[in-house]
Amino acid sequence: xxxxxxxxxxxxxxxxxxxxxxxxxxxxxxxxxxxxxxxxxxxxxxxxxxxxxxxxxxxxxxxxxxxxxxxxxxxxxxxxxxxxxxxxxxxxxxxxxxxxxxxxxxxxxxxxxxxxxxxxxxxxxxxxxxxxxxxxxxxxxxxxxxxxxxxxxxxxxxxxxxxxxxxxxxxxxxxxxxxxxxxxxxxxxxxxxxxxxxxxxxxxxxxxxxxxxxxxxxxxxxxxxxxxxxxxxxxxxxxxxxxxxxxxxxxxxxxx
Amino acid sequence: xxxxxxxxxxxxxxxxxxxxxxxxxxxxxxxxxxxxxxxxxxxxxxxxxxxxxxxxxxxxxxxxxxxxxxxxxxxxxxxxxxxxxxxxxxxxxxxxxxxxxxxxxxxxxxxxxxxxxxxxxxxxxxxxxxxxxxxxxxxxxxxxxxxxxxxxxxxxxxxxxxxxxxxxxxxxxxxxxxxxxxxxxxxxxxxxxxxxxxxxxxxx
Numbered sequence: 001x002x003x004x005x006x007x008x009x010x011x012x013x014x015x016x017x018x019x020x021x022x023x024x025x026x027x028x029x030x031x032x033x034x035x036x037x038x039x040x041x042x043x044x045x046x047x048x049x050x051x052x053x054x055x056x057x058x059x060x061x062x063x064x065x066x067x068x069x070x071x072x073x074x075x076x077x078x079x080x081x082x083x084x085x086x087x088x089x090x091x092x093x094x095x096x097x098x099x100x101x102x103x104x105x106x107x108x109x110x111x112x113x114x115x116x117x118x119x120x121x122x123x124x125x126x127x128x129x130x131x132x133x134x135x136x137x138x139x140x141x142x143x144x145x146x147x148x149x150x151x152x153x154x155x156x157x158x159x160x161x162x163x164x165x166x167x168x169x170x171x172x173x174x175x176x177x178x179x180x181x182x183x184x185x186x187x188x189x190x191x192x193x194x195x196x197x198x199x200x201x202x203x204x205x206x207x208x209x210x211x212x213x214x215x216x217x218x219x220x221x222x223x224x225x226x227x228x229x230x231x232x233x234x235x236x237x238x239x240x241x242x243x244x245x246x247x248x249x250x251x252x253x254x255x256x
Numbered sequence: 257x258x259x260x261x262x263x264x265x266x267x268x269x270x271x272x273x274x275x276x277x278x279x280x281x282x283x284x285x286x287x288x289x290x291x292x293x294x295x296x297x298x299x300x301x302x303x304x305x306x307x308x309x310x311x312x313x314x315x316x317x318x319x320x321x322x323x324x325x326x327x328x329x330x331x332x333x334x335x336x337x338x339x340x341x342x343x344x345x346x347x348x349x350x351x352x353x354x355x356x357x358x359x360x361x362x363x364x365x366x367x368x369x370x371x372x373x374x375x376x377x378x379x380x381x382x383x384x385x386x387x388x389x390x391x392x393x394x395x396x397x398x399x400x401x402x403x404x405x406x407x408x409x410x411x412x413x414x415x416x417x418x419x420x421x422x423x424x425x426x427x428x429x430x431x432x433x434x435x436x437x438x439x440x441x442x443x444x445x446x447x448x449x450x451x452x453x454x455x456x457x458x459x460x
Binding site: 076079082176216219223242 | 320323324326327328329330331332333334335336337338339340347349350352415418419422423424425426427429
């Protein structure tokens with residue numbers, strides 16, 4: 001391990017509150033270890049700011065192991081930084097070079113208003129889920145696993161879709177701030193499995209309607225979301241959502 | 257957007273197929289043109305239908321673009337793609353509105369030439385459809401305008417076709433590559449087919 005760390009210039013979005021106009025501020029951070037994660041680097045920056053008597057930079061984080069979906073950050077214009085299928089917390093400083101200037105911005109979307117600095121309000125995702133991202137079952141003992149045969153392919157596709165951690169990188173990376181990848185992953189994971197089938201038409205109609213109400217944009221199939229997604233959710237799910245939606249509009253009894 | 261776009265592609269195929277009769281000679285082309293105008297009522301119905309599809313496509317394009325801009329709100333100071341399959345930084349999917357507007361400009365010129373006859377008509381007054389077409393395709397403004405228009409057409413359709421299939425939910429690992437490449441081939445064929453008429457007219 002080299003004794004000397006990196007010297008970085010950080011260009012960070014600072015915004016005191018949702019009503020504040022906000023601006024970029026530059027910070028010099030010296031002797032940054034390449035073994036630090038990106039968030040640990042921000043922790044060091046905040047310690048430095050606190051010592052100077054300044055407000056620390058607010059950013060979202062929780063598990064710091066790429067599972068919870070809390071961390072966000074647009075790093076040099078890329079959601080979760082330069083690595084594919086990696087969250088900000090799993091990004092390490094070895095991806096950067098001594099002397100780099102790193103621009104750090106919050107997710108930008110009308111449906112994700114900035115609360116403070118780099119923290120955005122992502123409860124619009126929760127409302128999309130409450131609109132239909134669930135399976136209604138009576139509580140009780142779990143049924144015997146072999147009662148409901150599920151083809152292996154369907155099971156795997158559903159699991160792949162369920163890998164979505166709801167971080168919002170898809171919205172952040174999309175030029176239209178569309179939430180189609182998120183919503184389609186949630187629709188797919190349930191409509192592929194027998195438990196989700198009874199409500200599939202109502203689910204897709206309600207979730208899409210809620211998504212539009214929240215002010216997300218529409219999908220123009222640029223596949224930026226797929227590239228930015230830390231969980232590797234495929235745009236095949238978006239096609240599945242479109243299929244489910246068309247089927248629900250044309251054939252289902254919903255909305256009669 | 258997907259449905260109207262694919263319908264417009266259908267029109268382009270028929271339109272190009274008809275115009276390729278120029279290669280078959282004056283007789284065949286004139287017969288086709290006259291046959292087309294034999295039943296004016298039917299033609300008007302078809303034109304109205306086409307205009308409806310076209311303006312729906314246009315309306316949705318403006319509506320969605322406006323909504324999508326609002327959905328972003330404040331933009332990023334820096335923005336970079338994370339896609340690894342990109343061949344170039346210039347990507348047709350980021351320029352759909354621009355190439356669409358380019359196509360609109362081309363269409364205005366095209367209709368002004370052939371249908372509305374807004375521009376100087378003296379050099380083909382009274383000529384048969386075949387000679388009118390050749391004369392118009394030798395006009396310098398038309399030559400440049402049309403060739404640029406076909407380039408816009410290729411750019412627009414190179415994303416438009418596969419995107420339309422995806423929007424309609426027509427996606428399957430077995431066919432995705434076929435859809436992508438045949439969409440590109442279709443876009444190229446339409447552009448080259450149309451451009452070939454312009455080049456051919458220079459030798460007439």
